Amino acid sequence: MNKDQNRLVENDLQYLQLLSKTFPTVAAASTEIINLEAILNLPKGTEHFLADIHGAYESFQHVLKNASGNIKRKVNDIFGNQIRDCELRDLCTLIYYPEQKLEMVKAAEEDLNDWYHITIHQLVKVCREVSSKYTRSKVRKSLPKDFSYIIQELLQERPEDLDKAGYVNAVIDSMIETDRADDFIITISNVIQRLAIDQLHILGDIYDRGPGAHRILDMLENYHSWDIQWGNHDVLWMGACAGNDACICNVVRICLRYANMTTLEDGYGINLVPLATFALETYGDDPCAEFIPKTSGGTGFIDEKTRRLGAMMHKAISVIQFKVEAEVFKKYPQWKMKDRMLFNNVDYEKGICTIGGKEYEMKSCNFPTIDPKNPNKLTKEEKELMEKLHHSFVVSEKLHKHIDLLLGHGCMYNITNNNLLYHASVPLNDDGTLKEVELYGGKKYKGKELMHQTGLLIRSAFQSDSLPEEKEYARDYFLYLWCGPDSTLFDKSKMATFERYFLKDESTHKEHKGNYFKLRDNEEVCDRILDAFGVKQPNRHIINGHVPVHAASGENPIKANGKLMVIDGGFSQAYHKETGIAGYTLVYHSRGFVLVQHEPFTNEEDAVMRGTDIKSSTQIVEMSTYRMLVADTDKGDELRGQITYLKKLLYAYRHGLVKEYR
Structure with missing residues (x-):
């Protein structure tokens, strides 16, 4: 090494002292260099x-x-x-x-x-x-x-x-x-x-529809090497675990929709007896035709009695969900989702719902728990039911263990070997440029920084040292991530759950995809996204x-x-x-x-x-x-960095800057 190299070694002296604890002699450091150089020439792992x-x-x-x-x-x-x-x-x-x-x-x-x-x-x-x-x-x-x-x-x-x-x-x-x-x-x-x-x-999206999400996470707990980029369904369960009542309602509703109680009851010990009791008492005379469970999610045959009870429970939690969501949308006007408070738009005597100035006929209009003058207010019984469900989710040790696993192995995006990974989308403007989205504190972000800040916000919902107001916003924001128009995990005009359940006109069921899904076949747009995330190599890809x-x-x-x-x-x-x-x-x-x-x-x-x-x-x-070869991968870059420092350690040993431990 020349004088400049000698100066670099001296600047790294504190780190080299620590490194010498692992490689205490010239022989040990040399052996490791030889080993790492050899690894660089092995074929890339699958x-x-x-x-x-x-x-x-x-x-x-x-x-x-x-x-x-x-x-x-x-x-x-x-x-x-x-x-x-x-x-x-x-x-x-x-x-x-x-x-x-x-x-x-x-x-x-x-x-x-x-x-x-x-x-x-x-x-x-x-x-x-x-x-x-x-x-x-x-x-x-x-x-x-x-x-x-x-x-x-x-x-x-x-x-x-x-x-x-x-x-x-x-x-x-x-x-x-x-x-x-x-x-x-x-x-x-x-x-x-x-x-x-x-x-x-x-x-992304380990959860929902099929009955084995908890078993998948049990398997991953002992898997040798894995990572996850969170999906909208994973984030929904994170929100439920964090105590977001709207997320809890959505989780229970989806499980009932697909006749899949296994993950909730067997996997996480969520007690649904109070919901069943409430549903029987409230909707016992309602055919609940729109809420008959789907059995195509791997749950197989269910008998008529179970199907009927499932439909009543399904309707009960759906009505509560729309009420709870409405209060969150009202709380955050900056989300621009108050138009999703659709119980406000229903004429309960005529059986119609007005959207965008147009009247649509309801499939049914039997809502015994809704006060037309205050349609989003929970009844006393609904409020008590939500308290029980809330408690059941936030005290589930197994659920918390699995959400911790997702937090420990996951993030919103990942860049690995020139591949950009994320679950759904990067919000775009009409012209294909990156769109700014507002997060906590009124700050706006786009592209990579939007993904990064969203990930930090998600984590703050589970951290004990988060500021109370930030933690509250983070807990509520799980709902926006689930169904917000500019959510990186949703990116559609709306989630038409209400319309699919209650409105006859199927044109109202349409969820218009965001610009990302319209433009993702454009190579120039993909290059712009890859550039924004700092993926520079020629053979680069987006995978989602x-x-x-x-x-x-x-x-x-x-x-x-x-x-x-x-x-x-x-x-x-x-x-x-x-x-x-x-x-x-x-x-x-x-x-x-x-x-x-x-x-x-x-x-x-x-x-x-x-x-x-x-x-x-x-x-x-x-x-x-x-x-x-390994040399062509991120691991290769990491190993070359280690080799550089090991060579500096050899120099330090040989010039007396660091002493060998013989």
Whole structure:
């Protein structure tokens, strides 16, 4: 280093002193530099992008277990024509569901020891293949303690090494004799699943419609590496957890709409008995025809009595929701949403609702809890019911645990490897320029700063040191994020829930999309957004979900000449008829981008019993002219930064600026 470099080292001396605690000698620092330089030349890890899971736990779990079909492809590549198709299918099923498949094999297999030998050799080959792009250190860290040494030994052995054949067979024999073969198979299958996906990105909306959101979050709690960009449905549940009564009403209403009480009652222990009691007493004579639950969200058949009660509860919470929302809209005139206080526009004698100066006929006009002179006032019974629901949400430990998980792994947007990720939109003006949106304190933001400040506002609702007035605004703002016209998570003219329930004229049900959705196929607009977020590299992309892609009608998820990818293909069963498919997974590996289009998944039992897999088709989105390395990623930038400081530490050691700890 020259004099200028020497000065730089001296300026970093305090940091280098701290670094020397981890690398106390020249040898240790040198070894780490060699290690990091080598890692830079490994192939880039595989990233998976999923959006809008909507409680479809079994489909989500299966996609992670089969790595969007990547494990099956590797098994086919390894064994090809060596084994029969049924054996390939059984091996894949074993990797996806080892515990369940082992039970079936042990009940049917005549020569179990022979099966163990063959299968363990096959699993080791698959594991060797999926681990080939990682360092031994990273692979070792992914191994459970019990079998770490054995798996490492087996991964290093090669079939052509005849001298070690007896050693390998002895290892397998010992596992069989000590009744550890099953545990080993389960462990190595899980390791294969773990190594097949290096990083999981979820672009929002884990919650609502399907019954398994809480199970998805239980699974993610122990998942090795994942992040989430919050969606409007996630934020709705955050608001409910924070004590926003309008969000609580919306959460309960959506669960009732899709006949999905599992997440509320079984997942989070929310007590709905008071709502059921109130609904029976208040709407017992009302057919509640507009509120019959939908059963296309994966909940299956429900009997007529349950359906009838669900409809009454659905109407009861909806009426309360519109009242509670109206008070929030009135509280914040700057939101410009007072036109959504639609109970004010109803003529309860004529059964009409006036919107924009035009009268619309109501489907029904039975509102026993509404005072026409003060339509947004809760009755005493409604107020007591809301107090009970509010208490049930804010004291749910499991719900708070899962919301903390979303806060810990999530944000409004993410930039990773030249890809800009967010759930829904970036508000735009008519001409495609970034639109300013007002947040707390009257301050206006746009683009990246709008996303950042919105994220900070969301977090302030859960922080004990937030100013009381800011915390109150943040808690209320969850409602705007859910349905506000300029919300980055909604971006439509209105949420026409009231109109769909109560107005006959379907033209009133239309929700006009914001400028982002009108202009997102424009490459220039996408470039402007990417520039605003500081994504500068030539091969850059926007990836988001939120609005389902209607693949059945020919809509292309790849837009703006490949600059933008919409990966909401409808994971939830409630969307399958609308989209014609059952979800997308975007896979970004060392060769480029592949979009995987999934057909509906049956269930875990069928997958284990019959070896059924999610049928998927792939579309090559963009392939690299060379195989991308860790050096080409954000991780590579991080490692180069570490190497720079380690070299400075070496200089400091060798010139006596920092002492070695020998």
